[in-house]
Amino acid sequence: MTQKSTYVKFTEEMKKDYTIIIPTMLPIHFNFIANVLRTKGYKVDFLEFTDGNIREAGLKYVHNDTCYPALLLTGQMINALKSGRYDLDKVALLMTQTGGGCRASNYIYLIRKALKRAGFEKVPVISLNFGAMEDHPGFKITLPLVYKMLYCALYGDLIMLLSNQTRPYEKTEGETDKLVRAWTDRLMEDMRNPKNIKYSHIKKNYHLIAEDFAKILGDTPRDKVKVGIVGEIYVKFSPLGNNNLEKFLLDEGVEPVMPGFMDFAIFCVYNGIQDYLYYKKKPVKALGCKFLYPYLLGKQNDIRQMLIKDFPQFMPPADFDETRRRVMDYIDLGAKMGEGWLLPAEMLELASEGITNIICTQPFGCLPNHIAGKGMMKQIKERNPEVNIVAVDYDPSATAINQENRIKLMLSNAK
Ligand code: SF4
Structure with missing residues (x-):
């Protein structure tokens, strides 16, 4: 069986x-x-x-x-x-x-x-x-459910992006987290009403969310050292997987910068197109991905344009298609196992935004991360000498102290 x-x-x-x-x-x-x-x-x-x-x-x-x-x-x-x-x-x-x-x-x-x-x-x-x-x-995963999950990802990315940019500068300790909780509760209630799953309504919410986070930032300049986080999706995002890396960086007085979840979703969709280009397999899936790719780019771009236009104090999400094109000069887009080409792409994306101190979170036993993450660091550093990338290993026996010492060494150079 x-x-x-x-x-x-x-x-x-x-x-x-x-x-x-x-x-x-x-x-x-x-x-x-x-x-x-x-x-x-x-x-x-x-x-x-x-x-x-x-x-x-x-x-x-x-x-x-x-x-x-x-x-x-x-x-x-x-x-x-x-x-x-x-x-x-x-x-x-x-x-x-x-x-x-x-x-x-x-x-x-x-x-x-x-x-x-x-x-x-x-x-x-x-x-x-x-x-x-x-x-x-x-x-059952139905189309309306997928649609709602997409909005969950977009809302989640926006709140994560903004809160990462206000938390290091808040005047009252905890006010960013309080606002994150307030908006999470409000949006959870909001999404219960099917009428609110309309894109015009969602875009209005984007604006209200950004307005609230902008109040925390006020006119404080975002002048702390910024440290980018890339890596395998679970250890990059999960506090359990990366021993609370974001909190550690905050305690060290730096601003953590983390490309959002939508990048990974769009990367997966793009791979459906690439598979067909290389292997001529699954033409129907490739056709769906060809439609989905610009659609998702457009949704991410709406957040990007809103922030550029109305909230220039915040760094917007990067233009993913540009991120994809930038990395083609370094690695083939057929390298798509795990996080594949997305890993060096996000390193280059951060570097292009002036974030030259980057942590590559590296889980034990992850071959894709070793090849497309650690394996690409030398080439990226050689061609972009201002970039400082540190690979930090996460495994069951690695102690937080070892990881933190490695990061502290990087920060001492950065500062
Ligand atoms: S091998 Fe690496 S990329 Fe694949 S699931 Fe495991 S940790 Fe994630």
Whole structure:
């Protein structure tokens, strides 16, 4: 029997009273997505808590040469099931599947194997993917749901972008986080009303959000040293994966700069076009991606143009198509495993914005990151001598102290 036929499906009956646990990655974005799922009738618990020995649980239930994000996510889920917080007969897990050739498509199988070993094999693991990779009758990705998730990503990126630019300069400690929470709650409520899923309404909200964050910044110049963060998507974004890197940088008195989630989504869509160009495979998917690519660029560009026009005190998201074109001189666009060419592209994007101190977050066991991240650093530095890139390793045995010392060394040069 194949793996496909043996997984536990999430049925329509389960939808009524099962709690779906979603692991953390991007706290703001995932809160929005959890909320959208709630409006569709799902009982969702967003897994923010990091108590217990997540790394140890991961090491116990997956092979120790598995990449670090897979290990952490598995450990976090097993810990959640063992925590006693959930009725084990009424709980399911949700995991994303990117559909690419990397392990991110296969975490779900690792998790199921780990669940079996831990005695939780009856717990369904729902696949969240946009390519009909698995069938769960009680969990359907519909077009309106995809549409809403897109807005969650855009809202999430905007709030993350602005809050990163106000937090280092706030006059009252905590006011940025207070505003993030206020806007998260407000938008979650707002999105409950189907009438508000209109683009004109969403664009109005963009403006209101930027106005509020601009009040925190006031006329304070953003003059702190800026440090860019790139890397494999999970360790780049997840505080659990990168030992709270953003907070550490803030405490060191610098402004962290992180390209948003939409870059990764647009990168994945562009790869659908590139696949067809190289391998002549999946023409229908390529056609869809050809339509989607400019559509998503346009949505990201609306935020960019609003900030350039009305809020010049903020640095807008970069023009992704320019980012893509810039990197073609360094790496082939066929290098798309994991974060692939997006990694050097974001390093170059940051450098073009004058952010020359860059941390490349490097998970243990991640071949794509080693090739397209660490492997590209020398070439980027040689051709852009002003750029200072430091690779920081994240693995179960690496201590935060080691990572922090490496970053401190970089900061001492930067300052
Ligand atoms: S990109 Fe790296 S860390 Fe992410 S799934 Fe692939 S191998 Fe694992």
